[in-house]
Amino acid sequence: MNSLTEQRIVVRRGCPEAGIKPYWEEYQLQMAPDERVLDGLLTIQRELDSGLAFRASCETGQCGADAMIINNNPQLACKTLIKDLGEPEKIILEPLHGYPVKKDLIVDLTAVEKTARTILQEGTVKNHEPPTEQQVDRMREAAICNLCGCCDSACPANWANNQFSGPASLIKLYRYLPLIEPLQRKVLEELNSPAAVWGCETEYNCLEVCPREINVTELISRVKEFLIKSRSVEEMERN
Amino acid sequence: MKTRINNHDILIVGGGATGLRAALAATNKAAVDVGIISKVPILRSPTAAARGGIAAVLNRTSQDSPKNHAADTVRAGAGLSDVKAVNQLCQRIPEEINWLARRGLPFTHENNNIAQRPFAGHKKSSGKPAQRSCFAGDRTGQLLLHTLYDHCLNQPIKFYEETPAVQLIRYKERIRGVIGWDIAAGEPLIFLADNTLLATGGAGQLYEFTTNPLPSTGDGQALAVEAGYPLKDPEFFQFHPTALARSGILITGAARSAGGILRNKHQQRFMQQYDPENLDTAERDRISQAITSEIAAGRGDTADNCVWLDLTGLSEKFIRQQLPEVYTTCRDYLKINPARQQIPVKPAAHYWMGGLPTNLAGQVLNRQKQPVPGLWAAGETACLSIHGANRLGTNSLAETLVMGKTSGEKMVGRTSHTELPTKDLENQLQTALKKLCFSNTATNKVDCWRQQLQTAFGKQMGIVREAEGLNGLLAEIDQLTRKVEKQKTDSLQADRRYRFDLIRLLELKNMLRLGRLAGRAALARQESRGSHYRADHPEQNDIRYQAHSIIGTAAQQNKIFYDRVKTE
Ligand SMILES: Cc1cc2nc3c(=O)[nH]c(=O)nc-3n(C[C@H](O)[C@H](O)[C@H](O)COP(=O)(O)OP(=O)(O)OC[C@H]3O[C@@H](n4cnc5c(N)ncnc54)[C@H](O)[C@@H]3O)c2cc1C
Ligand code: SF4
Ligand code: SF4
Ligand code: FES
Numbered sequence: 001m002n003s004l005t006e007q008r009i010v011v012r013r014g015c016p017e018a019g020i021k022p023y024w025e026e027y028q029l030q031m032a033p034d035e036r037v038l039d040g041l042l043t044i045q046r047e048l049d050s051g052l053a054f055r056a057s058c059e060t061g062q063c064g065a066d067a068m069i070i071n072n073n074p075q076l077a078c079k080t081l082i083k084d085l086g087e088p089e090k091i092i093l094e095p096l097h098g099y100p101v102k103k104d105l106i107v108d109l110t111a112v113e114k115t116a117r118t119i120l121q122e123g124t125v126k127n128h129e130p131p132t133e134q135q136v137d138r139m140r141e142a143a144i145c146n147l148c149g150c151c152d153s154a155c156p157a158n159w160a161n162n163q164f165s166g167p168a169s170l171i172k173l174y175r176y177l178p179l180i181e182p183l184q185r186k187v188l189e190e191l192n193s194p195a196a197v198w199g200c201e202t203e204y205n206c207l208e209v210c211p212r213e214i215n216v217t218e219l220i221s222r223v224k225e226f227l228i229k230s231r232s233v234e235e236m237e238r239n
Numbered sequence: 240m241k242t243r244i245n246n247h248d249i250l251i252v253g254g255g256a257t258g259l260r261a262a263l264a265a266t267n268k269a270a271v272d273v274g275i276i277s278k279v280p281i282l283r284s285p286t287a288a289a290r291g292g293i294a295a296v297l298n299r300t301s302q303d304s305p306k307n308h309a310a311d312t313v314r315a316g317a318g319l320s321d322v323k324a325v326n327q328l329c330q331r332i333p334e335e336i337n338w339l340a341r342r343g344l345p346f347t348h349e350n351n352n353i354a355q356r357p358f359a360g361h362k363k364s365s366g367k368p369a370q371r372s373c374f375a376g377d378r379t380g381q382l383l384l385h386t387l388y389d390h391c392l393n394q395p396i397k398f399y400e401e402t403p404a405v406q407l408i409r410y411k412e413r414i415r416g417v418i419g420w421d422i423a424a425g426e427p428l429i430f431l432a433d434n435t436l437l438a439t440g441g442a443g444q445l446y447e448f449t450t451n452p453l454p455s456t457g458d459g460q461a462l463a464v465e466a467g468y469p470l471k472d473p474e475f476f477q478f479h480p481t482a483l484a485r486s487g488i489l490i491t492g493a494a495r496s497a498g499g500i501l502r503n504k505h506q507q508r509f510m511q512q513y514d515p516e517n518l519d520t521a522e523r524d525r526i527s528q529a530i531t532s533e534i535a536a537g538r539g540d541t542a543d544n545c546v547w548l549d550l551t552g553l554s555e556k557f558i559r560q561q562l563p564e565v566y567t568t569c570r571d572y573l574k575i576n577p578a579r580q581q582i583p584v585k586p587a588a589h590y591w592m593g594g595l596p597t598n599l600a601g602q603v604l605n606r607q608k609q610p611v612p613g614l615w616a617a618g619e620t621a622c623l624s625i626h627g628a629n630r631l632g633t634n635s636l637a638e639t640l641v642m643g644k645t646s647g648e649k650m651v652g653r654t655s656h657t658e659l660p661t662k663d664l665e666n667q668l669q670t671a672l673k674k675l676c677f678s679n680t681a682t683n684k685v686d687c688w689r690q691q692l693q694t695a696f697g698k699q700m701g702i703v704r705e706a707e708g709l710n711g712l713l714a715e716i717d718q719l720t721r722k723v724e725k726q727k728t729d730s731l732q733a734d735r736r737y738r739f740d741l742i743r744l745l746e747l748k749n750m751l752r753l754g755r756l757a758g759r760a761a762l763a764r765q766e767s768r769g770s771h772y773r774a775d776h777p778e779q780n781d782i783r784y785q786a787h788s789i790i791g792t793a794a795q796q797n798k799i800f801y802d803r804v805k806t807e
Contacts, residue, residue, distance in 0.1 A: 140382070
């Protein structure tokens with residue numbers, strides 16, 4: 001069952017800041033079907049090429065560090081077993097789309113933090129009553145997002161519209177909605193633009209790739225509903 | 240000097256729950272400027288892997304109070320817990336939970352209140368399981384980490400991610416910051432601060448079979464030892480009884496508290512033999528030792544050396560709601576449904592009770608038990624002796640929060656007036672950089688040596704230890720250390736951006752340093768206590784060893800000093 005087979009792992013490498021243009025590098029190694037793609041990368045780093053750059057930490061799908069494109073799908077290398085891939089001729093690994101590449105499989109995800117920065121302004125949560133059970137349950141649906149970036153990488157609106165914040169940011173926003181009512185107006189202004197929630201064209205890719213199984217599209221729709229219901233939207237449109 | 244210097248009032252090394260909580264406490268208390276440096280991006284910190292929950296008594300009743308929580312913690316600590324530190328933890332943690340809830344950590348609720356579930360070793364006055372664990376499914380750590388981080392973003396806190404600390408900066412008996420390495424740029428960075436907090440987490444990567452994430456290599460502890468400060472109780476490592484047999488992925492203890500049963504290959508509930516009172520919710524050291532005995536007696540699985548965790552008494556709905564990560568872990572990695580099939584599990588290294596000795600405020604103590612000016616430690620890095628010889632589940636996250644907050648506040652307002660001469664700094668920088676020098680041909684060897692260390696450590700410093708094996712381990716560590724040192728060359732490599740092999744080398748050196756001290760302390764402690772079990776000395780010996788091992792100042796590597804626990 002667990003016998004070793006030869007795997008060809010092909011990695012999209014490069015380092016724009018150092019002027020190294022993207023190129024493909026192929027590695028061959030023996031792997032068992034129960035092993036994770038991450039095990040392959042760690043073996044490469046240990047035995048074949050110590051310079052290959054990728055991120056990893058928990059190795060168990062919790063922290064979101066090792067999101068990458070594996071045979072065209074954004075997913076976590078530590079949650080993808082060799083046998084999950086069928087029997088492809090090669091395993092092709094690329095950095096996530098939609099984020100600047102730093103080196104090899106490492107991308108810069110810091111842009112996603114902007115949302116949290118905007119909505120959790122100082123004072124937001126001061127003197128605020130703790131959220132209710134129902135609110136908390138909804139918040140948790142989004143809070144299990146570990147900001148791996150897979151959804152952003154799969155979202156066509158995110159590639160097409162560089163103003164759109166991307167689904168991951170909206171998930172972060174959804175998570176804190178119950179806490180930010182005191183600041184509603186300011187937040188609504190931020191949201192009610194093509195750059196934010198209306199950038200999403202409800203194409204469901206995000207939900208298919210989310211390793212935390214968050215119903216990303218549904219949560220974004222709830223943000224839209226929230227906006228529509230809120231009178232402030234009409235007001236803003238009148239102005 | 241060419242190297243960039245960053246000045247902060249407070250420098251925090253490590254961005255797990257401890258480091259972030261400390262930063263928020265400091266900036267909340269006063270207008271201070273805080274820098275946090277982290278080896279991995281903040282959100283990938285090992286705290287993200289924590290599952291089961293955070294212990295706190297939220298509702299005092301005649302049956303449960305912080306006093307009961309403290310009594311349980313001390314009992315589990317097998318004579319090595321510090322009662323004052325434990326009381327401080329148990330009294331302060333309820334307030335932390337409410338603070339987090341108000342900031343948007345969506346704890347699982349029940350009847351409009353934060354739900355609490357039982358966890359092994361936590362008991363009411365009546366002896367029945369106490370419900371103290373506050374949780375968010377079984378993804379408590381990830382939600383905690385993100386909540387803290389989101390709130391840090393608008394504070395005067397500067398983050399330096401993927402920037403490991405390489406060496407402490409010391410001047411005139413005072414710690415003045417650290418020398419770090421910017422992984423992205425491939426250059427050193429100097430951080431100067433009046434106060435430096437080490438919050439780099441544990442060192443479970445010393446073991447081959449571990450639940451600990453890759454960054455847990457004990458860097459903070461090793462840097463302090465290198466600077467001349469001791470380690471306390473390094474022989475005490477906790478093994479979690481239920482990690483998946485092949486990968487070491489953790490199945491949270493909450494699964495046993497909810498009714499999970501451990502079985503051997505004859506389907507016997509073997510805990511009936513080992514601890515008929517507490518059964519599958521006995522403390523971790525007892526269960527791990529029981530599983531090891533079952534496997535040794537041939538009653539485990541022969542190929543994978545494991546026993547089984549049986550959750551088939553729980554409904555699929557319950558598992559999916561309360562233990563979602565158990566469900567998806569079994570489904571994704573084993574392709575089984577835990578509500579229908581039993582899970583192959585065995586013990587894995589999980590938590591390091593030992594660490595840097597500190598006082599109740601979080602100041603690191605030197606061998607004379609005096610605070611080292613400018614140096615602090617908290618969380619898994621520190622050994623405040625809350626957990627003693629064995630930690631109760633859910634008490635560690637509690638410690639990260641309470642001690643993060645306490646040390647963060649206490650660091651405010653302590654300034655240093657000594658100027659650090661540039662020449663001195665330049666010399667320290669050069670010594671630090673030497674640690675990252677090695678020849679190109681050696682790069683691939685580093686990870687192989689790391690594996691060798693992990694294998695040897697797992698074998699000899701595991702659940703069962705004895706003198707001969709420990710001596711062998713120490714010899715192997717010496718040999719590996721010599722090999723690593725021989726590889727030294729004088730210059731850094733040319734291609735330095737994102738060279739993780741440089742970091743692996745640094746980690747290996749740190750782990751060798753700590754592994755040697757832990758091995759020596761384990762060899763010297765000729766008794767069994769808590770997580771430390773010596774086959775050649777199976778009895779607990781309070782007369783000689785109800786004491787903390789203090790080991791490892793640079794000058795006296797081998798000498799162990801026993802600091803007796805005061806018993807009231
Ligand atoms: C799988 C698992 C499950 C657990 N579940 C629970 C639980 O349910 N309840 C509980 O109470 N405890 C649990 N624990 C234990 C608990 O999670 C840890 O003890 C705790 O999270 C440690 O937090 P910390 O802030 O001290 O360090 P960590 O979270 O380990 O953070 C360390 C930080 O230091 C940084 N760092 C490391 N080295 C350097 C360096 N050289 N320079 C700069 N930065 C550095 C890292 O990047 C990271 O940011 C669990 C542990 C594991 C492994
Ligand atoms: S549903 Fe919206 S956010 Fe998700 S992939 Fe489609 S456009 Fe992007
Ligand atoms: S929503 Fe899912 S896919 Fe998107 S960043 Fe969060 S965890 Fe990743
Ligand atoms: S390494 Fe943490 S999610 Fe894969």
